[in-house]
Amino acid sequence: MEWYQSEILWSLIKILVLFFLIITGAGYYTLMERKGAGYFQLRYGPNRAGIWGIFQPLADGIKFLLKQETLPKHVDVYLFLLAPAISVITAVLLWSTIPFTPLIDLPFEVLGKSQVALQVLNPGSGILLLFAISSLSVYGVMLAGWSSNNKYSLLGAVRSTAQMISYELSLSLSIIGVIMMAGHFDLYRIIEAQNENGWFFLSVPGFLGFFVFIVALFAETNRLPFDLAEAESELVVGFHTEYGAFKFALFFVAEYMNMITVSFLTVILFFGGWNIPFFLRDMVSGMWWGPLVGVLFFVFKAMFFMFLFIWVRWSLPRFRYDQLMNIGWKYLLPMALIQIFMAGIYLYLK
Amino acid sequence: MENIREILFFLFAFVMMGASFGVILHKNPVKSALFLVVFFVSLASLYGVLGAEFLAVLQVLVYVGAIMVLFLFVIMLIAVRDENFENIGANKGKTMVVFLLVLAFTMQFAALASVLSSDDKINTKTEYSKTIDSAQNLTIEGNAEVLSFHLFEKYILPFELISIVLLIGVIGAVVIAKKNRRRLE
Amino acid sequence: MNGAEIPVSYVIVLTLLLFSIGMLGVLTRKNIIVIFMSVEIMLNSVNLLFVAFSRFWNDLSGEMAVFFVMAIAAAEAAIGLALVISLHRKFHTVDITEIKELKN
Numbered sequence: 041m042e043w044y045q046s047e048i049l050w051s052l053i054k055i056l057v058l059f060f061l062i063i064t065g066a067g068y069y070t071l072m073e074r075k076g077a078g079y080f081q082l083r084y085g086p087n088r089a090g091i092w093g094i095f096q097p098l099a100d101g102i103k104f105l106l107k108q109e110t111l112p113k114h115v116d117v118y119l120f121l122l123a124p125a126i127s128v129i130t131a132v133l134l135w136s137t138i139p140f141t142p143l144i145d146l147p148f149e150v151l152g153k154s155q156v157a158l159q160v161l162n163p164g165s166g167i168l169l170l171f172a173i174s175s176l177s178v179y180g181v182m183l184a185g186w187s188s189n190n191k192y193s194l195l196g197a198v199r200s201t202a203q204m205i206s207y208e209l210s211l212s213l214s215i216i217g218v219i220m221m222a223g224h225f226d227l228y229r230i231i232e233a234q235n236e237n238g239w240f241f242l243s244v245p246g247f248l249g250f251f252v253f254i255v256a257l258f259a260e261t262n263r264l265p266f267d268l269a270e271a272e273s274e275l276v277v278g279f280h281t282e283y284g285a286f287k288f289a290l291f292f293v294a295e296y297m298n299m300i301t302v303s304f305l306t307v308i309l310f311f312g313g314w315n316i317p318f319f320l321r322d323m324v325s326g327m328w329w330g331p332l333v334g335v336l337f338f339v340f341k342a343m344f345f346m347f348l349f350i351w352v353r354w355s356l357p358r359f360r361y362d363q364l365m366n367i368g369w370k371y372l373l374p375m376a377l378i379q380i381f382m383a384g385i386y387l388y389l390k
Numbered sequence: 391m392e393n394i395r396e397i398l399f400f401l402f403a404f405v406m407m408g409a410s411f412g413v414i415l416h417k418n419p420v421k422s423a424l425f426l427v428v429f430f431v432s433l434a435s436l437y438g439v440l441g442a443e444f445l446a447v448l449q450v451l452v453y454v455g456a457i458m459v460l461f462l463f464v465i466m467l468i469a470v471r472d473e474n475f476e477n478i479g480a481n482k483g484k485t486m487v488v489f490l491l492v493l494a495f496t497m498q499f500a501a502l503a504s505v506l507s508s509d510d511k512i513n514t515k516t517e518y519s520k521t522i523d524s525a526q527n528l529t530i531e532g533n534a535e536v537l538s539f540h541l542f543e544k545y546i547l548p549f550e551l552i553s554i555v556l557l558i559g560v561i562g563a564v565v566i567a568k569k570n571r572r573r574l575e
Numbered sequence: 576m577n578g579a580e581i582p583v584s585y586v587i588v589l590t591l592l593l594f595s596i597g598m599l600g601v602l603t604r605k606n607i608i609v610i611f612m613s614v615e616i617m618l619n620s621v622n623l624l625f626v627a628f629s630r631f632w633n634d635l636s637g638e639m640a641v642f643f644v645m646a647i648a649a650a651e652a653a654i655g656l657a658l659v660i661s662l663h664r665k666f667h668t669v670d671i672t673e674i675k676e677l678k679n
Contacts, residue, residue, distance in 0.1 A: 175455025559650030
């Protein structure tokens with residue numbers, strides 16, 4: 041075996057490709073958000089940097105990089121700097137567990153491999169690892185709020201933490217139905233199970249699970265209507281009040297990265313991943329480019345959910361804090377539990 | 391590359407040692423809690439190194455994702471001040487007794503360790519597998535799967551009891567932490 | 576000899592050190608929350624030993640024990656922290672040397 045045939049080189053290539061994708065993806069997602077916001081409010085949105093503002097993310101990035109770095113005097117320096125890093129690291133780590141393609145047969149052997157799948161790591165405990173990583177992201181918010189040594193920041197962080205741990209409960213319960221129906225934690229096998237039996241979204245427990253899942257996702261990613269962490273009319277901007285320049289950009293980018301990742305995750309869990317819907321599947325079956333069409337569909341389905349985040353943000357007002365907690369504990373949690381029960385019945389009848 | 395697991399073992403072992411010293415030596419409880427988070431994450435990695443993948447994920451999920459968040463939440467809510475360590479030096483006799491006690495205790499473990507020679511090794515590459523049905527030659531593999539079979543066959547009673555304990559824990563926590571409204575009036 | 580092997584005695588030494596550090600924390604610190612965290616260190620060092628021996632003997636009972644300890648630790652943390660909150664509400668401190676009264 042030559043040196044270049046090792047797993048490590050392949051992993052490095054995949055890491056570079058996926059890292060590039062998530063960075064540019066997050067950048068253009070911000071553009072999509074601003075354009076979307078513009079059209080929702082009957083204005084144009086960014087349209088100066090290049091045609092349709094296509095270079096706007098680049099300009100924003102350069103602006104954030106060149107701004108003067110400031111460090112408030114009253115903060116706890118190490119934790120203050122650590123917090124945005126934690127946010128970004130967890131966001132990128134989450135991204136690394138998403139499988140984007142099935143195993144694709146390469147037409148010729150590349151670096152000693154004839155089959156390849158675009159996924160950095162495929163742990164046996166798939167979805168559980170994903171949830172474990174995402175549970176770390178709460179530390180970014182918490183540390184930012186605490187280390188800023190500022191009332192608004194701390195209040196924002198405490199709110200956000202309480203919100204995230206309450207909704208994490210519903211979020212993790214809402215996928216148990218899917219895991220039961222697929223019979224496996226592995227994301228690949230979850231998609232394969234949907235290839236055989238149809239999308240989980242179309243089954244009764246799957247639909248209920250999807251509803252709970254998507255509502256909890258909005259809370260987890262701190263988006264409107266649940267963005268109480270940064271309720272600007274009450275808390276300035278919540279936990280990142282003291283952050284500026286690139287440190288703020290990290291929080292900002294992490295939020296968009298998370299949204300992209302969870303959009304893909306929703307598609308994997310409930311909408312069959314790279315599964316091609318309807319009669320189209322028979323048309324491409326057996327073709328060598330079939331899997332690539334599947335990937336295209338995967339991205340399209342994920343794009344819909346990415347758009348949903350924007351759509352909801354610019355359509356709904358913010359909930360009050362007690363309303364938020366009520367929804368989480370009194371409605372979503374029982375629904376998630378019912379969903380598990382229904383998944384049991386579904387499996388029994390099948 | 392061959393002994394990468396051994397290197398990782400030492401790496402995480404040292405991180406854990408440092409983090410646990412951080413927990414007991416830092417004045418600020420928030421920092422202590424954060425050191426404990428580092429401790430738990432490296433412990434989870436160590437489980438991974440030893441090959442117990444499912445437990446590693448569970449460790450992060452339960453300890454880091456739930457328990458430590460709760461700790462930090464409580465510390466932030468009640469705004470704990472820094473502890474002053476001056477009194478510890480004043481009471482040297484007591485501190486010595488404590489150290490001796492701990493030392494005597496650790497000796498017990500050291501005795502246990504000395505019984506095992508360095509040839510007794512954990513084979514981290516052992517795959518998990520379990521034969522469900524020997525007639526049909528059905529086996530399952532993977533950490534989570536095999537654990538689940540153990541959990542729901544051999545340990546079903548403890549599993550159910552644990553759920554009752556958790557329920558009691560939830561109710562107890564609510565009852566204890568709730569403000570006594572009647573007394574306030 | 577396969578390189579992917581770790582001697583059990585290393586793990587035992589590690590857990591013994593961690594357990595002692597945890598015990599030291601319990602015996603010397605005064606902040607009740609830090610004491611609580613030191614107890615968690617002790618619990619987890621024992622968990623590590625369970626996992627190591629479970630892998631050594633290739634018997635999953637050890638890992639099951641860790642599973643149950645985790646569940647108990649979760650319940651224990653919830654109740655313990657609830658106690659800390661109610662203590663703080665009553666005495667306005669979490670220093671165990673200042674909490675002396677049984678009745679007020």
